[in-house]
Every structure is written in C-alpha cells, then in structure tokens.
Amino acid sequence: MQIERVVHGARRLRGSFAAALVAITANLGASAAAQDTFAVGTVTGDITSFGPLFAAAAGTYAKYNINPELVTIEGGSRGVQVLLSGKIQAMQVGFSVVVAANHQGADVRLVTASCNVMPMSIYVVPSVKSPADLKGAKVAISAFTSETDKALTLALRQWNMTRKDVIVTPLGGTPQRLAAQLAGQVVASPYAPPGTFTAREKGLVELLDLSNGGAPWVFNGLVMNRDFASKNVDLTKRFIKANVEGVYKALADESFGKAVLAKEFKTDNPAIVDGTYAAFKKNYARDFTPTPQAVQNVINETALSGEVISINPTDYVDTAAIDALNKEGFFDEMRKRYGL
Numbered sequence: 001m002q003i004e005r006v007v008h009g010a011r012r013l014r015g016s017f018a019a020a021l022v023a024i025t026a027n028l029g030a031s032a033a034a035q036d037t038f039a040v041g042t043v044t045g046d047i048t049s050f051g052p053l054f055a056a057a058a059g060t061y062a063k064y065n066i067n068p069e070l071v072t073i074e075g076g077s078r079g080v081q082v083l084l085s086g087k088i089q090a091m092q093v094g095f096s097v098v099v100a101a102n103h104q105g106a107d108v109r110l111v112t113a114s115c116n117v118m119p120m121s122i123y124v125v126p127s128v129k130s131p132a133d134l135k136g137a138k139v140a141i142s143a144f145t146s147e148t149d150k151a152l153t154l155a156l157r158q159w160n161m162t163r164k165d166v167i168v169t170p171l172g173g174t175p176q177r178l179a180a181q182l183a184g185q186v187v188a189s190p191y192a193p194p195g196t197f198t199a200r201e202k203g204l205v206e207l208l209d210l211s212n213g214g215a216p217w218v219f220n221g222l223v224m225n226r227d228f229a230s231k232n233v234d235l236t237k238r239f240i241k242a243n244v245e246g247v248y249k250a251l252a253d254e255s256f257g258k259a260v261l262a263k264e265f266k267t268d269n270p271a272i273v274d275g276t277y278a279a280f281k282k283n284y285a286r287d288f289t290p291t292p293q294a295v296q297n298v299i300n301e302t303a304l305s306g307e308v309i310s311i312n313p314t315d316y317v318d319t320a321a322i323d324a325l326n327k328e329g330f331f332d333e334m335r336k337r338y339g340l
Contacts, residue, residue, distance in 0.1 A: 137188070
C-alpha cells in the first residue's frame, strides 16, 4: 500500500521549523520499503489524532518494518464505520464513539490513549456574553455521539443547563461548523486546537475551556477490532512503537513538530502553528495509556444516554500491547533517547 495522506503542502513556511521540511520529505520515501501493510484512519483537524502523521514524517514506520496507509476520515463516528468495514485496520478516534459503537453491536477496543483530558473549548459569536444567552439558540456539533457532542454536554452541565436549553445541530467538521458560525447560522460550537486558534482569529470568543479544571476524559486513542488485535499482537506492537517514537520526536524536536503541523494545516501563521504545538505538548499522553478515571468518566457519561453494554472498562479497553511494551522497557528507552 502507499501512504494516502500524511501531511499537506503549506503555502509558505517561516521560522525555525522550515528546515525540518526537508527531513520530513526524505523520510516519507523510507516507508515504501517496509514489508507489513497497515491502514489507519485519522481525524482531520485533531492534533490528538496525529500520532500516525508524526510517525510517517519521522520515518519510524520503516524502522519497525511497516508500510502504512494513512487515511483521513471526517469524524470519529464515520471512522469507526470504516474500521468495521475492514477497509482499515485501526482508527484514531474518541473513546465515547467506541463505547457507543459497542452498544450498537461492534466489538472494538481502545488499545492506546493519546489524550486523557477534554481539550475542547466552546467558542461563541461576540453577541453572546454569558451562557444564559445560549438558551433557545442553535449550537453546532460535528455529529451526534461525537466528541464535540460530549463536549457540549459537559459544558452545559457546568453552566447548570441541559441540552433542552439549546438547539443542537450536527454540521460536520471544524470548517463546516466555523463557516456556519461566521455566517450567523449557529451561535456556538466546540473546537479543539487548531480550530480554537482559527476561531479566535476570525473574531469568535472563548466562553469555556474544558481542558482547565475539567474531569479526566479519554478524548482520543488508537482503536482496533478486538479480533484483529488479538490475532496480530506483534504487528500491533510495532505499529504502536512507530507512533510512540514519531510523537516523541515531535515532542523533543520543536522544529520538526511544527513543520508537520504547518504542512497538515496548510498554514504558516505563527499564532496557529505555535499555539497548536503548545496544545500538543500540553495534552498528548506520553505514556499512551488511558487513565482509569478518564476511561470510567467517558463510560459513565455515555451510560446516561443508554449507549453502553456495561460500565466495565474491559468491555471497551485492551491495554495488553501497551502493558507489554512497558514491561519490555520500550517507553523507558524512548524517554531516555529523546530526553523526555
């Protein structure tokens, strides 16, 4: 397989990260020589979904004998559907989508976590001065059961409001929601970086940052069909290794990390690139392990809408590969190598 999409070309690049583009381009060709194919989906515009992109740019897939196909999919709910079709072997997706999918008859498991906090913020049009101004207004999410949907519910709870107080409107990804908000069709929407920085630059106002003081929450992670993961233990571990090393390189090498982000988001805007990189460093789970409380919070929240088969984490999470890598000393080796 060929790499379908790793990073997009930027219009122009300024600053210290520009030179890293040469290394990224050179590394992309190295993956073609790897032997084992592996298709993985990533969600566009979500930095917690970028482990595979950093790995491809760093050339770590070739190191672990993998030839990846990176497929960008609009939205986590759609991504799980593609995963279940067998067209991809894994998907970077929000954990709440996994819980809901199993309730609908799927048998998928979260095998790593890339973010154990809710990194979204609620942005509103300038005329909204307080949460009370949202009552009766249209609020955009990407899709029902998505992480934006959960973010809205969590925000409303903090404001002592419910979903009955607003008109919830599913509109798709960040570009669609942002365009609708700027056109006056909706007054508010949750965004994750870099959407938060774009929203701010367009004149929208942050009403609530859910990452500050919020409850632990598995926002994103690598998800596989349980049967595939159990039958392909070595391949799964090597794929995770490649992702870990790619992310660690991005964390340790700011120029490299920013270059990947600039290409992906087609921008040389320092506010967006610098802000997104800072959010990446702040929120990315360096041990790739879902924390127990973050897992349980997602399950409990999803249970409120009746979309669970149980409240037992083992029905949704399988950390066997991560546990094995820790036992083998892989994470200790990576931390030492990259100074993290």
